[in-house]
Amino acid sequence: TCDYGFCITLSEREITAEAGLCAVIPCSFTPGYGFTVSSVVWFKCESSKPRCVESDIIFRSNKNRRNIQSGFEGRVSLLEPVVSLNNCSIIVNDITESDSGSYQLRVNVECDNRLKYNFNQQKLDISSGDTGGESGQN
Template structure:
């Protein structure tokens, strides 16, 4: 059952068109002119013990070459997440990723240049509830730079429901 649910989630994210930022189910938010993010839905509800996909695509100015994707999770009341809130970094050598998220978060498309920032989180716990924020690090005209999108996805994880088997 778990595998079936996760497989369904993975295939549902195929509606993203990263090259255009358009989505059949999301809304695009643009900042600083040409840094755009499309999130599938603003509020996502999932069940503890299962998995979730946070659907996401991004675009940047032509002069910006994305190299790394960083995801943060913080309280919904925080306006911006900080380094201590890091849950995923495409640089495997990053030491700032929270230990509770190591090995549980992955990108659906590992090639950052494709503009797909969708993440898959498995073994959900209620403490995974919060606001998820994206940062893209790269090169702007050959100089190291990064951009943190202010639009965030909010995840609410509910306790696992018990089902009676008849």
């Protein structure tokens, strides 16, 4: 998706992950002329919501911990820790069934060091389940 010359690419629309393992959401962006990325913010919300909101935040690249859902604290990180390399991919560790849902990215940018824009990407779905191991019955 491109807006004002700023493009975000999510190479997947749906990811299936096994519980207990990790999931990678591949993502990249092209800033376009004059844009500087200040941070990326990832959200997780119910699939039925048209857009995730501030209370749905699971990760911020700028180290701000405000409003991060408690179940995701410490489990989500950028695949490439330097945002200036145009990589917004994240890895979610120790996937649980409750991690199923819609994930959305917001890229916060500055233009000419003064104007601020937020670019929101369409949502991507993660579905998770058990690993298919023992059923627990004796």
